[in-house]
Amino acid sequence: MALRYQFLELKYSSNPKLQHFALLAGLEAAVRGTLISTIPIAVYDAFGSAQNLSTVYLTAGIITLFWGLLVPRLTQIWPRRWVYSAGCVFYLIAMVLFVAGTQWSVQLGILIMSMATVTCFVCFNAYVLDYVPRADLGRTQSLQMVYAAAPWAIGPMTGVYMRALWAPLPFIVAGVFAVILFGVFWYLRLGSGKQITRAKGPAVNPLAYLGRFFRQPRLIAGWLFAVIRSCGWWVYVVYVPVFCIESGLGDKLGGFMLSVSNATLLLSPFMAAWVRRISVRVALRRALAYCAILFCAATVLAFAPTVTIACLFLASFGLVMLDVAGGLPFMMSVKPSERAEMAAVYSSFRDVSGIATPGMAWLVLWVAPLNFIFAASGLAFAAAFVIAGSLHPRLGSLRPSRGRP
Numbered sequence: 001m002a003l004r005y006q007f008l009e010l011k012y013s014s015n016p017k018l019q020h021f022a023l024l025a026g027l028e029a030a031v032r033g034t035l036i037s038t039i040p041i042a043v044y045d046a047f048g049s050a051q052n053l054s055t056v057y058l059t060a061g062i063i064t065l066f067w068g069l070l071v072p073r074l075t076q077i078w079p080r081r082w083v084y085s086a087g088c089v090f091y092l093i094a095m096v097l098f099v100a101g102t103q104w105s106v107q108l109g110i111l112i113m114s115m116a117t118v119t120c121f122v123c124f125n126a127y128v129l130d131y132v133p134r135a136d137l138g139r140t141q142s143l144q145m146v147y148a149a150a151p152w153a154i155g156p157m158t159g160v161y162m163r164a165l166w167a168p169l170p171f172i173v174a175g176v177f178a179v180i181l182f183g184v185f186w187y188l189r190l191g192s193g194k195q196i197t198r199a200k201g202p203a204v205n206p207l208a209y210l211g212r213f214f215r216q217p218r219l220i221a222g223w224l225f226a227v228i229r230s231c232g233w234w235v236y237v238v239y240v241p242v243f244c245i246e247s248g249l250g251d252k253l254g255g256f257m258l259s260v261s262n263a264t265l266l267l268s269p270f271m272a273a274w275v276r277r278i279s280v281r282v283a284l285r286r287a288l289a290y291c292a293i294l295f296c297a298a299t300v301l302a303f304a305p306t307v308t309i310a311c312l313f314l315a316s317f318g319l320v321m322l323d324v325a326g327g328l329p330f331m332m333s334v335k336p337s338e339r340a341e342m343a344a345v346y347s348s349f350r351d352v353s354g355i356a357t358p359g360m361a362w363l364v365l366w367v368a369p370l371n372f373i374f375a376a377s378g379l380a381f382a383a384a385f386v387i388a389g390s391l392h393p394r395l396g397s398l399r400p401s402r403g404r405p
Contacts, residue, residue, distance in 0.1 A: 016131050018140045019147075020188050021124070026147030027181040028120055031091055033148075033155025033262070034174040035098075037255035038163050039110065040238045041245075042098065046106045050242045051365045054358035056107050057238065061354030064114040068351050069210075071122040072344040080123050084185060087119030091178035099168040114354065118347055125343035127190055129334060137331050142272035142324060145265045152262030160255035209341035219342065221387055222330025223349055225284065228384045229322040230353035231360075232291060235377045236261075236319065239361060240312055243370055247305035257309070261316035271324045280328050281391040287321040288385040294318070295378030302371035312374065329391060 043053050074083050090112050097109030132140050159170040213219055241254025275283040294315035301307045327346075334342045361373045 018143050021128055022143045022147035025144035029148035030151035030177040031174050033151040034159045034170050036237055037156035037258050038159040038170045040241050041251055044242055046103050050370055054362040057358035060111040060114050061351055063111055064118055065351035067115050068118040068348050071119055072341050084123040087116045088178055088182035090116030092175055095171045095175035098171040122344045122347045142268045145268035149265035152265055153259050156255040157259035160252050213345045218333040219330055225326045225384055226349035227353050228380045229326045230349050231357045232319050232377055234353055234357035235373055236316055239373050257313050264317055264320045268324050271321055275325045280325055283325045285385055285388045287318045288381050291315050291318040292378045292381035295374045299371050299375035
């Protein structure tokens with residue numbers, strides 16, 4: 001009997017490896033990567049215009065922002081493993097709604113999909129901050145990107161072609177990956193992190209840890225980099241395919257571009273090594289300046305759609321560099337006592353960008369053509385370039401004085 005209960009009791013892994021986190025990141029990338037180019041086209045087809053598409057995404061973003069801030073509270077009520085599992089189930093529910101294909105089900109599917117992403121993201125980052133030493137955060141982030149490279153590279157193009165064969169097919173495939181993600185998570189037995197039991201006391205008020213966040217300028221700057229980087233990806237993922245369709249370049253070019261761009265993730269270990277050598281500040285500012293120039297150029301050269309697409313395609317490599325370095329200023333500044341709470345605050349960059357990007361696009365489209373959305377993104381990158389000048393010059397670089405090579 002004792003052996004039976006020992007078998008049924010799922011214990012957490014006392015020493016998970018970096019590869020475990022990378023595997024989970026790769027599987028979630030398979031879920032999202034399969035749909036990342038398919039969903040904007042499905043929404044555009046269902047609602048008929050770029051402005052209506054922006055309204056749909058804006059509504060989902062506002063609701064998801066508040067949901068993301070509630071996730072840490074949910075992990076206090078229920079074990080983190082159950083909250084992460086709920087995120088996997090949300091993915092499956094979203095797939096069913098997308099397969100239904102009606103306007104209301106597509107809009108609800110985007111909302112549930114966003115809730116799934118933020119739920120898994122908050123829990124995943126809390127696990128990383130629990131188990132990964134601060135000095136290894138850069139390495140684990142680059143390893144996660146390597147594992148996610150193939151899904152992000154293959155998924156967008158494959159999803160678009162699967163949709164051409166049979167509209168529900170990419171959503172069914174993504175649902176299968178969500179089931180695999182759920183199974184692998186439970187097989188790895190991460191439990192609820194290091195702090196399995198918390199000291200009894202009053203529940204943490206979300207407004208309280210938001211106050212602590214706003215009192216730390218380094219966290220604010222790191223979060224802003226994540227928001228602006230995510231806005232850049234939003235524009236590339238959602239509005240570039242729409243620009244291709246409206247310019248007569250077809251509905252498959254956007255997915256192909258995203259697949260090729262995401263293949264650059266395979267170079268992330270080399271990028272991470274370069275960041276460590278020259279410092280986070282220098283790498284970040286160079287990537288931000290690069291993106292700012294190319295996004296603005298895409299607007300100026302919009303009279304030649306192929307040239308605009310070429311500028312945006314080249315800018316995507318800067319976005320990948322921002323994926324490597326952009327999250328480090330925040331992650332390296334978090335206090336150990338605030339891991340779960342600040343992981344939730346950090347994850348809000350997705351939801352804030354999910355509000356800011358379609359909101360900005362909705363306003364731009366009232367007064368200007370679609371290509372001016374690219375200029376707005378370029379100006380945001382330029383602002384981030386200025387903010388990045390306040391980072392410590394040696395943030396994230398190797399320091400011989402601390403016994404490192």
